[in-house]
Amino acid sequence: MDLSYFFELFVGGLTRGSIYALIALGYTMVYGIIKLINFAHGEIYMIGAFTALIIASVLSFTGMNPVLIFLIASVLAIFFSAAYGVTMEKIAYTPLRGSQRLSALISAIGMSMFLQNYVLLAQTSDFLPFPELVPDFKFLKPVEHLISSTSFLILITTAIVMVLLTYLIKFTRTGKAMRATSQDAKMAQLLGINISRIITITFIIGSSTAALGGVLISTHIGQLNFYIGFIAGIKAFVAAVLGGIGSIPGAVLGSFVLGWTESFGTGYISSDYEDVFAFLFLIIILIFRPSGILGRPENKKV
Amino acid sequence: MKRLFAVMLIILLAGSMVFAGGKKESGTIKIAVAGPHSGDLASYGLPTVKAAEIMVEKINAEGGLLGRQVELVIEDDVCKPEVATNTAAKIVGEGVVAVIGHICSGATKAAMGIYNDSKILAISPSATNPALTQSGDYPNFFRTIASDDAQARIEVDFALDTLGLTKIAVLHDKGDYGKGLAEFAQKFLEADSRAEVVLFEGVTPGAVDYTAVINKIKNSGADGIIFGGYHPEASKIVSQMKKRAMDIPFISDDGVKDNTFIKVAGDYAEGVYASGPMDTTTNPLTIQATKEHQEKYGEDPGAFYLNAYAALQAVFNAIEVAGSTDYDAVTNALRTSYVETTLGKIKFDSKGDAEGVGFSMYQVQNGVYVELK
Incomplete structure (x- = not known):
């Protein structure tokens, strides 16, 4: 087969996988800590994108440098989404902690619908254009046919986020506390770890990466509406399950695998079946490794 | 007796015919x-x-x-x-x-x-x-x-006669409207010897991005695209294509001939063709x-x-x-x-x-x- 075509599809899958990864991180971290599938996570991604759009639109009137606008919009979007994430946790999940897992799940689905409709009513149901803030990188000119500036930005940002997150979890006190909570919340509490604080931090991190994903994908495709979080959220959830939910490297790996499956499936077979490939692959993986590629079988705690 | 009946019947029929005929010309x-x-x-x-x-x-x-x-x-x-x-x-x-x-x-x-x-x-x-x-x-x-099929017809005629395209990628959004149109376009193109359909694909509406499909179009060597569907997908495809420095004609339909398309795609919308009802306002x-x-x-x-x-x-x-x-x-x-x-x-x-x-x-x-x- 044509090698350069293969490489194009590879890069395309990597870009898509990076976006999934930024969202999937939130799913997997929250699941790792409180065993809850936060279905409203895709909505946080959407809110991040919307916040960035609003801030960017306001700032563009000041005639500021687009790159600066992009940075400010991203940072504020992250703060805003993190605030949403934490508020969501306090309103919808904290009161249900200790109750059945199904109750919290229903609460999460309700939250997802609420946020979607809230944005629909407060903003608009129309598609909105996202301003072009990322400049055309000069050094990418020779490989322009292969990778666009925005894809490049997505890859680089995702890589940086991965490194930072790995550092945070492996080498800081907070990270250690998070890992402890994930392994055994009760024991961690007995040893003096403030579980509520850890959960809040988890939501902040998860929401931040999702918001970053939202901002990046919006600059990449140049449009958004209130519904973008749903499909992206479902795909990221699939990616997290594929990699082994609860496992951070698993979520990243799962996202890339999903991105490549879709990209190569589209490229070599047909895009009519893009979603079919994604879910078929999920089923095959789950048949052979029920807890995902890197997931560990859940040990029942008595 | 029988004959009388037949005569009467004929008179009646003839009368009714005259009556009907008369009604036709004067009523x-x-x-x-x-x-x-x-x-x-x-x-x-x-x-x-x-x-x-x-x-x-x-x-x-x-x-x-x-x-x-x-x-x-x-x-x-x-x-x-x-x-x-x-x-x-x-x-x-x-x-x-x-x-x-x-x-x-x-x-x-x-x-x-x-x-x-x-x-x-x-x-x-x-x-x-x-x-x-x-x-x-x-x-x-x-x-x-x-x-x-009139929309597909005019799009195909435009692609062949006006733009002179020879290799066409036909895309659709898998919906009734878009796919129906794309299938007609494919049929018309296949019936014409001037161009070939190098790609016929459905894209997933709402997908995170369309990079893979765009790679595929590029790899197929198409010199033009006919898309059946609505503006959200069209604007994503068009803007991602142009960002990748692919500048081939994009021909679409009534679902794209909407001002929202121009609003969302912005500068990337420039030059896009779309068919729409004739302006009678x-x-x-x-x-x-x-x-x-x-x-x-x-x-x-x-x-x-x-x-x-x-x-x-x-x-x-x-x-x-x-x-x-x-x-x-x-x-x-x-x-x-x-x-x-x-x-x-x-x-x-x-x-x-x-x-x-x-x-x-x-x-x-x-x-x-x-x-x-």
């Missing part, structure tokens, strides 16, 4: 309006009834057609083929000259054979099924709306027809009102031109003489489709869709 001219006038699809049929009422009132006030008053026969078919056959039989029994209708393609198909056997012509303002005209089964059928007849409706009914006209209005204009004109209500003369007049209508200047081709009704190509130029003549 009112009957025009039927058939379509859904009740049920959940009534909103498609009732505007045609209103158009007919307005037109008939107007022409009768002016002294009628050929000096005879026009009378309406209004029959409901509820959009159902099985009801439409009864409706048609009833209309045939009324001795009408022409039928305005039916509205739905299925019902129209069911009724048309009955009219054809009785030599009654029908003009539908809304039945878009391509086979109605293209099959050639119904020489009595005409319509004042473009058929479903500045036509004085259209403005007048709308005004008449507002005056009589106190509201804006509904679906297919202008098409029905044009159908009546065409029938009245054809009867005037033919100088009689004879089937052959009237259908011939419909096919040969142009008439000014709310849809512009039209006549019908040999198959019954209106020439001059339908779609034009538009291009985004400086942030607005401009009709290409």
Whole structure:
């Protein structure tokens, strides 16, 4: 087969996988800590994108440098989404902690619908254009046919986020506390770890990466509406399950695998079946490794 | 005795024939309006009834057609083929000259054979099924709306004749509208030797990005794209293509010929082609027809009102031109003489489709869709 075509599809899958990864991180971290599938996570991604759009639109009137606008919009979007994430946790999940897992799940689905409709009513149901803030990188000119500036930005940002997150979890006190909570919340509490604080931090991190994903994908495709979080959220959830939910490297790996499956499936077979490939692959993986590629079988705690 | 009976029967029959004939030449001219006038699809049929009422009132006030008053026969078919056959039989029994209708393609198909056997012509303002005209089964059928494949036709013609494309990628959004259109486009392209379809693909609406599909288009060596679908997908594909420095013509449809497309795609929308209904908003007849409706009914006209209005204009004109209500003369007049209508200047081709009704190509130029003549 044509090698350069293969490489194009590879890069395309990597870009898509990076976006999934930024969202999937939130799913997997929250699941790792409180065993809850936060279905409203895709909505946080959407809110991040919307916040960035609003801030960017306001700032563009000041005639500021687009790159600066992009940075400010991203940072504020992250703060805003993190605030949403934490508020969501306090309103919808904290009161249900200790109750059945199904109750919290229903609460999460309700939250997802609420946020979607809230944005629909407060903003608009129309598609909105996202301003072009990322400049055309000069050094990418020779490989322009292969990778666009925005894809490049997505890859680089995702890589940086991965490194930072790995550092945070492996080498800081907070990270250690998070890992402890994930392994055994009760024991961690007995040893003096403030579980509520850890959960809040988890939501902040998860929401931040999702918001970053939202901002990046919006600059990449140049449009958004209130519904973008749903499909992206479902795909990221699939990616997290594929990699082994609860496992951070698993979520990243799962996202890339999903991105490549879709990209190569589209490229070599047909895009009519893009979603079919994604879910078929999920089923095959789950048949052979029920807890995902890197997931560990859940040990029942008595 | 038997002979007397036979003679009487002959006299009776002859009398009835004379009577019928006499009625045909001197009484009112009957025009039927058939379509859904009740049920959940009534909103498609009732505007045609209103158009007919307005037109008939107007022409009768002016002294009628050929000096005879026009009378309406209004029959409901509820959009159902099985009801439409009864409706048609009833209309045939009324001795009408022409039928305005039916509205739905299925019902129209069911009724048309009955009219054809009785030599009654029908003009539908809304039945878009391509086979109605293209099959050639119904020489009595005409319509004042473009058929479903007309958009695909104009897009393909534009791609081949105007742009001279040779390798075309046909994409769609997997929806009824988009996929149907793309399939017609594919069929037309395959029937033409000047170009080949190098790619036929459905994209997933709402997907995070379309990089893989764009790679595939590029790899296929296409020199143009025909896309069937709506503007959200189109704007994503177009802007991602242009960001990757792929600058090949993008031809799309009515679902993309929307200002939201330009708003969302911004500068990337420049140069995109889309087909859309011909612009009739500045036509004085259209403005007048709308005004008449507002005056009589106190509201804006509904679906297919202008098409029905044009159908009546065409029938009245054809009867005037033919100088009689004879089937052959009237259908011939419909096919040969142009008439000014709310849809512009039209006549019908040999198959019954209106020439001059339908779609034009538009291009985004400086942030607005401009009709290409």
